[in-house]
Amino acid sequence: MKDFQDKVAAITGAGSGIGRALALQLVADGARVAISDWDADGLAETALLLEERGAQPHSTVLDVRDRAAVHAWADAVAAHFGAVNLVVNNAGITIFGTVEESPYEDIEKVVDVDFWGVVHGTKAFLPHLAASGEGHVVNVSSIFGLFGVPTQSSYNAAKFAVRGFTEALRQELLISGQPVGVTCVHPGGIKTNIVNNATASNAADTSGIARVFNEKLTRTTPEAAARTILRGVRRGRPKVLIGADAVAVDLVVRALGASYQRPFAAVSRRLTATLAAPAHRKKVSA
Numbered sequence: 001m002k003d004f005q006d007k008v009a010a011i012t013g014a015g016s017g018i019g020r021a022l023a024l025q026l027v028a029d030g031a032r033v034a035i036s037d038w039d040a041d042g043l044a045e046t047a048l049l050l051e052e053r054g055a056q057p058h059s060t061v062l063d064v065r066d067r068a069a070v071h072a073w074a075d076a077v078a079a080h081f082g083a084v085n086l087v088v089n090n091a092g093i094t095i096f097g098t099v100e101e102s103p104y105e106d107i108e109k110v111v112d113v114d115f116w117g118v119v120h121g122t123k124a125f126l127p128h129l130a131a132s133g134e135g136h137v138v139n140v141s142s143i144f145g146l147f148g149v150p151t152q153s154s155y156n157a158a159k160f161a162v163r164g165f166t167e168a169l170r171q172e173l174l175i176s177g178q179p180v181g182v183t184c185v186h187p188g189g190i191k192t193n194i195v196n197n198a199t200a201s202n203a204a205d206t207s208g209i210a211r212v213f214n215e216k217l218t219r220t221t222p223e224a225a226a227r228t229i230l231r232g233v234r235r236g237r238p239k240v241l242i243g244a245d246a247v248a249v250d251l252v253v254r255a256l257g258a259s260y261q262r263p264f265a266a267v268s269r270r271l272t273a274t275l276a277a278p279a280h281r282k283k284v285s286a
């Protein structure tokens with residue numbers, strides 16, 4: 001896909017962050033967009049921003065975990081616009097917690113949204129993308145789809161799974177010769193609401209993590225992330241890394257192999273000790 005002029009793009013998780021920035025950038029590039037999110041207010045804000053730019057978005061409140069709803073949405077978008085060229089499976093959440101302290105429900109929730117949401121969006125839109133004659137699937141993994149991180153095992157599992165699923169899909173489509181490109185996206189820290197909206201399995205206060213994430217770990221804006229993703233689609237890239245942090249981690253992990261875990265654990269231990277201190281004190285004094 002060399003440009004987005006007159007193309008039709010569907011984006012999940014478009015009520016905030018990277019999804020919203022993608023919708024705005026795609027419209028600026030001449031595309032028509034279908035947006036979805038489970039957050040009706042966030043979605044309405046994105047729709048308003050798009051309308052202010054002269055667009056007429058197709059807007060649907062849905063939970064990407066709901067297989068039937070995602071399939072119905074894909075069919076409705078194809079019927080509404082007459083074709084669909086691009087799907088960006090972007091909706092995502094995280095929950096903090098060690099493997100030991102995470103209840104099954106939390107692990108299932110993260111995997112259901114972050115992995116199964118991507119599977120639903122891919123399978124629901126694939127026939128429409130192929131029928132368009134010029135289609136593309138973008139699945140949003142993470143820098144956490146490249147290396148394991150303490151307290152992020154469920155998110156890691158889901159994002160590694162997105163990567164494997166997407167890399168296999170790309171090869172299948174290369175073999176079958178269908179006119180559908182595939183890109184797996186690995187953002188580093190992006191200034192969005194993902195950590196502000198996160199909870200912790202042990203009910204610890206996550207505001208300290210959110211503060212460090214927002215102030216220290218995020219160097220890239222959602223707008224810059226959207227530009228990088230769309231450049232990757234135009235160039236037919238299989239893998240898109242967003243931000244210097246993602247590029248550096250990718251290099252280090254490939255250079256060190258599994259040995260990355262010991263030095264990374266040492267960094268995480270120091271960070272976790274600093275972050276856990278206020279929450280721990282709060283718990284003890286309560």
Ligand SMILES: NC(=O)c1ccc[n+]([C@@H]2O[C@H](COP(=O)([O-])OP(=O)(O)OC[C@H]3O[C@@H](n4cnc5c(N)ncnc54)[C@H](O)[C@@H]3O)[C@@H](O)[C@H]2O)c1
Pocket residue numbers: 012013014015016017018019036037038039042062063064065090091092093113117140141142143144186187188189190191192193194195197218
């Ligand atoms: N922000 C980062 O640093 C970062 C880093 C790596 C990967 N990512 C990934 O980027 C994607 C976009 O996240 P973001 O950073 O823009 O966060 P965000 O929280 O700003 O946006 C995510 C959107 O997804 C929606 N959503 C969550 N669960 C949903 C569900 N079940 N059904 C429908 N919508 C749902 C939320 O309501 C929200 O509008 C996610 O997949 C995330 O894992 C983000």
